Amino acid sequence: MRLSKLFKNAPTVNITGLCSDSRKVKPGNIYFCLPGITHDGHDFINQALENGAKCIVHSKKLEEMKSGAVYIRVDDVIDAMNQCARLFYSKPADKMLMYGVTGTNGKSTISNIIRNIRNTIEPCGYIGTISIEYGNVKLAPDLTTPDPLVLHKTMSDMVQKGMKACALEVSSHGLAQHRVDAIKFDVAIFTNFTYDHLDFHGTLDNYFEAKSLLFKNLVKQDGVSILNIDDEKYEDLRSISKAKVISYGIDRECDYRAINVVLDSHYSRFDLVYGGKTYKVKTNLVATYNIYNLLASIAALHETGMDLQEIIDQCEHLPQIDGRLEQIDLGQPYHVVVDFAHTPDGMEKIMQFGRQICKDKKLIAVFGSAGKRDIAKRKVFGEIADQYCDLIILTEDDPRDEDPKEIADQIKEGIKSTQNIFIEDRYEAIRQAVENANEGDAILLLGKGDESFIYRENGRAPWIGDNVAVKECIEKYTNQAA
Template identity: 35%
Template structure:
């Protein structure tokens, strides 16, 4: 494909003579690859700058360099100068695969919490309509019913646009995807015009990258400048900002106010069995039953229902699909152990998410039941939330087990020390740095009718430590611990 075709829509500030007519056989951002016939994109990132690897790229046979500045020492080498190599990289890959997103109706969900649950709710409703649906997100990617491995919430452009092209070729009609703040900030989604952009909420997270909540909000708001329709949570303090940033049609939803476009009214909690409510708009009312407990699940199902209705789903499709959906992996998921206590696994890894899930459990547990929370904080991530989460867990749970959770390159004990700075004197807790041992401990010490919340990892089937990434199944560890307890070997 000619380079000028790949660069359509990208502002080129300078280029070598004749370079736009070059035939390009591929694209790469890795100077270690064989680059014969390929365009080498000099990505500028947090820790690395692709311009520093131009010499290696030339040695590897790069046909042309895509840069943000004239390549020093290689001024005569074929090159193109653009304003942002990140943005350009996304367009190059999209063009390379024939702009596959243009053939699909794309629904994007962004926010700190709730993204994954909403994507699966939407998938359920759209399939109830008889549509073939693709999913890109945290748990896994899916082309219809076929699972595709997922390594990050929003894949890199090379993988993202190949995946969307595979969806197009497989006959997918709707793509429902999570849009992370990193992906939006890096403009991975720049070539896509979503039919609908959905905002869930914004609470402190990823501040190790964004620095401030203002920057975090600005990154998230990019989605609503791109989307044809924006569906905004009016209950969130950042909802007004997102609404103001939206460039297309705008709708609000709320479980707390009757002044939004779509509201949840007559809410009834059925405890661990979920909630039901009436979705009310100017023109209609739909009775919704959701099997996932918690006020946040009312908000999530409301967002999914509203977005699906805007896509043409009938009231019947919406109500039936949400009633049938029994849950999402690692989101308030009940683990069937067979013991005389209950274990819930949840992905809660931010202060707001942890508080919400603990508040939900406290609302449906009986006075005689004990709430035990097990959690840790990730390494090489925002350190400011560690003491906050320590304070929330020990204040809201009857007993807390503080442990590790993907410590990465950090010392787990140092992470725990920082968590403990937020714990009040006299709180009921224990510290068990090894997460396997912590899981075994909560099972051995579980009392009849206890509700045990295992927070932080959710769907994850791995643990990341200084030694690297290795398989880690919380469910398997819990089941083995119960079997050992019941055999009397503990």
């Protein structure tokens, strides 16, 4: 693409690609000098030029400008990069129905429900924490919401593969760092707002301000905001949303409401009240929080043209979402649940479900807390587990360069009466849980979900996955007297 197509009054030189990492620049690329927390892209211009950058986009005054490259100074490099990515990849988001999902918990579940049901009428892609998926393509993600260059390239690939819609998880980091600024969403969905990511945002107010950007920036004339009326932030989001607001919930009157909810360990039933009519819904999703996730998905799909009864028919047999309340059943006499829960709210909700399914039997939880992330929530994890569990097995969970034992000790500060042990090796911790489980008990493996890696001191290391590990342990170590 010609540079003049990306910037007004720029020369008509040919541009081969876009890059913000000077180490990865290829001949003919534009290099964007991004400001950073620890590094400034302006400091690596020479490296970008040595690797063949044809154009340098910068915001600071430069002492030296070498010949052979075009220098373009802008007020905001991030904004320029967003707009360039949109144009360079031929405006891919404009060619798909775009669902954006944000909130503390539930983003992956809702995005996948939308994709799976939308796929029954037209091809729909997914970008988020679990994977990047479209058609027969499935890729490992790097970030929940990728940086703009990766994001627009991915959406372009989706369009080329025939996708007509895309469900995108929009994280608070992604919003705060302006990764989705060049996407015009058709639907913005809010799940809930609870304590998380204060290591990055600093305060809950800042965290909410980041989340709210998705709704403030929903500018399409026929755009729709789908909001959880039972969440304390509903009124705030309703007042700032520039689009039509549609509500969903259980406890209050709203546009899409679930009443007469019946919960079982393997299915749920409820009556959906919409438009003065009542619809019977049965789903293989379990737990109250998944009723909310399903309501949000139903609302989003119906508001974008799908027949309501067709949506409801698809709810009964939804594909299992890896690592999200994933129940492992190899015929063992106890329950096993693998879940990504890594926030206090998510932890409490999954433990409430665990207590529900094991009733007066033993509830065993295996978890840790990520290193270099939000230290304050560690004690809270201990307090929550102390309230619901009979045995707590603390273990590693992305410790990075922190000592897993020290992390566990901080969690233990919140544990007052429940039996607990520390086993650093995650596989051994899972094995210990299996060996301690008897008939009717429940094991919760929390924090990692379906992830096949663990972040340690030297970066990302392979991990077989909690679901794989527990299946091996069930086959080898199940208490035969259970």
